[in-house]
Amino acid sequence: MPRTALEPRFQVEYLSILDADGKLDAALEPDIPPDELKRLYRAMLLGRHLDERMVRLQRQGRVGTFAPIKGQEAAQLGSVALLRSQDWMVPSFRETAAMLWRGWPIEKLLLFFAGHIEGSQPGPNQNDLPICIPVATQLPHAVGLAYAAQYRGDDVVVMAYFGDGATSEGDFHEACNFAGVWHVPLVFVCQNNQWAISVPLKKQTHSRTIAQKALAYGFPGLQVDGNDVLAVYAATKEAVDRARAGDGPTLIECVTYRLAMHTTADDPTKYRTTEEVAEWERKDPLTRFTAYMKKKGLHDDGLQAEVEAEVSEAVRRFEEIPAPDPLTVFDHVFAEMPPHLAAQRDLLAARLRDDAAGSPDPPEERPASPPMRGQRNSRWQS
Amino acid sequence: MAKLNTVKALNLALLQEMERDEDVVIIGEDVGVDGGVFRVTDDLHRKFGGKRVIDSPLAEAAIIGAGVGMALYGLKPVCEIQFSGFAFQCFHQFENHVARFRLRTLGRFHVPMVVRMPYGGGVRALEHHTESEEQFYAHIPGLKMVIPSGARNARALLVAAIRDPDPVIFFEAKALYHAAKEDVPDEIETMPIGRAQVARAGTDLTIVAYGTMVRVAKEAADALSTDDGVEAEIIDLLTISPLDRETLVASAKKTGRVVIVHEAPRSFGPGAEIAASIMDEAFLYLEAPIRRVTANDVSFVGFARERSMLPAVPQVLAAARETLKF
Structure with missing residues (x-):
């Protein structure tokens, strides 16, 4: 009985088009119209600037903990740019640039990180799920959305985001397996930023790539230079076209780097070297895209000031938003409020009125000890 | 009207709802060709095809997680978890997502899904096939937790669960699947979720039960009537959460004595919430401490x-x- 290699033999490709030095592989350069390139570049500047501004807002106590995207703009924008409005985006929690592209107002993103649930409400016709914090748990939702779209015969593609750490979670593997078996129109976009908080990729997986994990589930996986917006765009276009054609899911591994901390509550100097960070700063996606835009004659010097003004204006609007009404939450637990929730809401409303009045009612007079059996017809009777 | 056992009655509910509404899909392990390990989805695969009656890969988290995605898109997935003892592999999906989407998006999204699970003992099954773990779901805000007690109410409640705009965890007592046939009307029938029923009227004592334990309560009530001349009222909860406190309190006020019966372990079980709810509103009517008869x-x-x-x-x-x- 021989021992033989099975067909097909698998292969994982790596795609890079615009390298860290700005060198372009013209043969692979995707055909992106100038207006689309300008839009992408502006979104990248906006994403970068908002991110830096949010760190400052957090340090000033104006928003809470949040997860910066610095360094991952190309991975997000190069992929999300291929979605149409009828397509669905399923984010994790580090997709600020992708969410901006999909039309989330800046102040809504700020609201989420300032602890307002209003920040996770997509607009009425926006086909995006809200930020998802439990790692990888959003991925099965993406599979279900894609299945439903296919079931209805809709021309819809779903794109799901996650990080390298998520690929260790069961939900990632279950989602990939279901997506493969069901052959759904789904693009998995992994932002492999090398670190899951303090745990480096080599402790996360013994696989040579994350892309190859797709092959085990029976669909293509491609590794791209995630700091190269052109490569991400080209790879995603292929994946989205495949999904639209009914040829099933794809996993794109964007090799990128989180230049900042995991969240504003994290201190990355505890687990990684400044040399490593410096090496990745050299590969900054924004630097090489700027050089590319300049070469193309599409660079606009006034853009930076424009996005700064846009962010400032949004921060101003954000700060004018009043404190949320604590009672709203009761309205959205169920379609119809059950009696016990109505009672709890009324109690809270009374407490809030007392708090507002600054003088809570004096406590009702009560007997000093709890009633014993047999006492109930006397003083305890109400 | 036909005499049906609970399995057939549930099957009828699924069949009629699927005929009525193309958005209703079934997902689960062995629910398709095999018709489910208890045959609740029998023949539906043949009638509606594999796109609507989906034999899923063996992974509870993705069954529920994909169900969430389908529900967000507008379908009405009826997910089957083969035994409630296996639902801990998808429990995070219930707590993190199924229960929360409506609130997290302030009503922009909601999750109209049903999750059916066989629960409970009495069928000589192995470990992880016999547990009663309704309390976990009843404790999560945003979930409805339903447990029918017979063929007719199982059918009516499953129809109601499928039509409910919110997620419903639907426990089916294994011991009742083939226990007794009941008259089940041919035309679609529903029952309100969130309402208990007086399964036996009485004046001297209230027995609160649900699922398989309603049968136990009825036998006990009959013995009390015959041997002690005592008429017990039985409240069949049908919905564990949201709890029908109004019906419970009204009965407790009438009888002044309450015994709660459930298969779930006692501590922090549904009995504790039921007893506390009665104490809140009917304390002065009680003639004796509320007793719980539960698993240890x-x-x-x-x-x-x-x-x-x-x-x-x-x-x-x-x-x-x-x-x-007392």
Whole structure:
């Protein structure tokens, strides 16, 4: 009985088009119209600037903990740019640039990180799920959305985001397996930023790539230079076209780097070297895209000031938003409020009125000890 | 009207809802060609095809997680978890997502899904096939937790669950699947979720039960009537959460004595919430402490000890008599 290699033999490709030095592989350069390139570049500047501004807002106590995207703009924008409005985006929690592209107002993103649930409400016709914090748990939702779209015969593609750490979670593997078996129109976009908080990729997986994990589930996986917006765009276009054609899911591994901390509550100097960070700063996606835009004659010097003004204006609007009404939450637990929730809401409303009045009612007079059996017809009777 | 057991009655509910509404899809392990390990989805695969009656890969988290995605898109997935003891592999999906999407998006999204799971003992099954773990779901805000007690209400409640705009965890008592046939009307029938029923009217004592334990409560009530001349009222909860406190309190006020029966372990179980709710609103009407007849706080470890682990008629009788004598 021989021992033989099975067909097909698998292969994982790596795609890079615009390298860290700005060198372009013209043969692979995707055909992106100038207006689309300008839009992408502006979104990248906006994403970068908002991110830096949010760190400052957090340090000033104006928003809470949040997860910066610095360094991952190309991975997000190069992929999300291929979605149409009828397509669905399923984010994790580090997709600020992708969410901006999909039309989330800046102040809504700020609201989420300032602890307002209003920040996770997509607009009425926006086909995006809200930020998802439990790692990888959003991925099965993406599979279900894609299945439903296919079931209805809709021309819809779903794109799901996650990080390298998520690929260790069961939900990632279950989602990939279901997506493969069901052959759904789904693009998995992994932002492999090398670190899951303090745990480096080599402790996360013994696989040579994350892309190859797709092959085990029976669909293509491609590794791209995630700091190269052109490569991400080209790879995603292929994946989205495949999904639209009914040829099933794809996993794109964007090799990128989180230049900042995991969240504003994290201190990355505890687990990684400044040399490593410096090496990745050299590969900054924004630097090489700027050089590319300049070469193309599409660079606009006034853009930076424009996005700064846009962010400032949004921060101003954000700060004018009043404190949320604590009672709203009761309205959205169920379609119809059950009696016990109505009672709890009324109690809270009374407490809030007392708090507002600054003088809570004096406590009702009560007997000093709890009633014993047999006492109930006397003083305890109400 | 046809005489149906619970399996057939549930099957009828699924069949009629699927005929009525193309958005209703079924997902689960072995639900397709095999018709489910208990045959609740029998023949539906043949009638509606594999796109609507989906034999999923064996992974509970993705069954529920994909169900969430389908529900967000507008479908009405009816997910089957083969045994409730396996639902801990998808429990995070319930707590993190199924229960929360409506609130997290302030109503922009909601999750109209049903998750059916066989639960409970009495069928001599292995570990992880016998547990009663309704309390976990009842405790999560945003989930509805339903447990029918017979063929007719199982059918009506499953229809109601499928039509409910919110997620419903639907426990089916394995011991009742083939226990008794009931008259089930041919035309679609529903029942309100969130309402208990008076399964037996009485004046002297209230027995609160649900699922398999309603049968136990009825046997005990009959014995009390015959042997003690006592008429017990039985409240069949049908919905564990949201709890129908109004019906419970009204009965407690009438009888002044309450015994709660459930298969779930006692500590922090549904009985505690039921007792506290009655105490909140009917304390002054009580003639005796509320008694609980439940499983002990011990994990289920195999059916050789099952009889000693499940609440049974003699314990309900003892608790009732103790309460009456207090």
